[in-house]
Amino acid sequence: MSEERPASALRRRALGNTGLNVGEIGFGAWAIGGGARLGDKAFGYGDTDDQASLAALARAFELGVNLVDTADSYGHGHSELLVGKAIRQAPRRVFVATKVGAVRRDPEPPRKDFSPAYIEQACERSLHRLGVTGIDLYQLHNPPREVIEDPAVWNALRELKDKGRIHHYGISIGRPDEGLLAIEKGEVETIQVVYNLLEREAAEKLFAKAERHGVGLIVRVPLASGLLSGAYKPGHVFAENDHRRDKYPPDRLARALERVEKLAFLARGAGRTPAQAALKFCLVPDAVSVVIPGAKTAKQVEENVSAASAPDITAEELQRILEV
Numbered sequence: 001m002s003e004e005r006p007a008s009a010l011r012r013r014a015l016g017n018t019g020l021n022v023g024e025i026g027f028g029a030w031a032i033g034g035g036a037r038l039g040d041k042a043f044g045y046g047d048t049d050d051q052a053s054l055a056a057l058a059r060a061f062e063l064g065v066n067l068v069d070t071a072d073s074y075g076h077g078h079s080e081l082l083v084g085k086a087i088r089q090a091p092r093r094v095f096v097a098t099k100v101g102a103v104r105r106d107p108e109p110p111r112k113d114f115s116p117a118y119i120e121q122a123c124e125r126s127l128h129r130l131g132v133t134g135i136d137l138y139q140l141h142n143p144p145r146e147v148i149e150d151p152a153v154w155n156a157l158r159e160l161k162d163k164g165r166i167h168h169y170g171i172s173i174g175r176p177d178e179g180l181l182a183i184e185k186g187e188v189e190t191i192q193v194v195y196n197l198l199e200r201e202a203a204e205k206l207f208a209k210a211e212r213h214g215v216g217l218i219v220r221v222p223l224a225s226g227l228l229s230g231a232y233k234p235g236h237v238f239a240e241n242d243h244r245r246d247k248y249p250p251d252r253l254a255r256a257l258e259r260v261e262k263l264a265f266l267a268r269g270a271g272r273t274p275a276q277a278a279l280k281f282c283l284v285p286d287a288v289s290v291v292i293p294g295a296k297t298a299k300q301v302e303e304n305v306s307a308a309s310a311p312d313i314t315a316e317e318l319q320r321i322l323e324v
Helices: 050-062 074-087 116-130 151-162 176-185 201-205 207-212 250-262 274-282 298-309 315-322
Strands: 012-014 021-023 067-069 095-100 137-141 169-172 190-194 216-220 288-291
Touching: 012 288, 021 288, 050 074, 050 298, 067 074, 074 095, 074 116, 095 116, 116 151, 137 151, 137 190, 151 169, 169 176, 169 216, 176 190, 176 201, 176 207, 201 207, 207 216, 274 288, 274 298
Parallel strands: 067 095, 095 137, 137 169, 169 190, 190 216, 216 288
Antiparallel strands: 012 021
């Protein structure tokens, strides 16, 4: 398909040295996988409606979003199926990033598998669910350090790239030091990392080195799992099939929302909603290629994408943020 001019103010940024130019706001597709559970542990964001999810994806693509990030473990593959269906109907080229290594299948307990044989098999399953002949960006899904240091893992990804089954490969990490290690190995093209108004360590430890090495940075959880959207108040109880129920027990949720309230000045009287302010903050560093907020509805997509045209975060506001 020919590239059309985006129907929004989304600016394009280079995804490191991959040669891909992506809209600065993408679509995080974890939530649309549904409220998956294994045993007594939740791995999703609660119940979803597939038609609403497809409408959200369609609206994102209409507004110029051209990167969607998913994983084979989101909803046990359901997210990939929805993404595959949506990109076939998109008005312009959409880049798909997915992940491998987190094995979640009923009735097995959750585990990680980054063996070359598993990576190859999982890639074929993702290709089938997505309905594509090549995956634009294939990412290791939060591997431990010993996997990052294992040449066999990177060889497996390189072979998939040589075969055309994937076009680029990267890594999704839990801690900045894992990203530094991946850069030192000299293999990684992109790094996906948590960065938001409440969790800022990545900017201090990782961003500069990634930029120097031409590694594209994908910012996940930019809304702190929704806490920075302004939608939650102390005492909120997440659904049993929502992973935030375990991540944010009452005391931790109250402390997090206390910090969120101290950041309210970014929206109050500044011409931004709380979600727009949170996304705008993540886009301040030049090292960041794209932020991937999640969305379950077209309305949420519209607010996310509209952050691109919201007022920039000022130097004075940045200083105040450091004090929170």
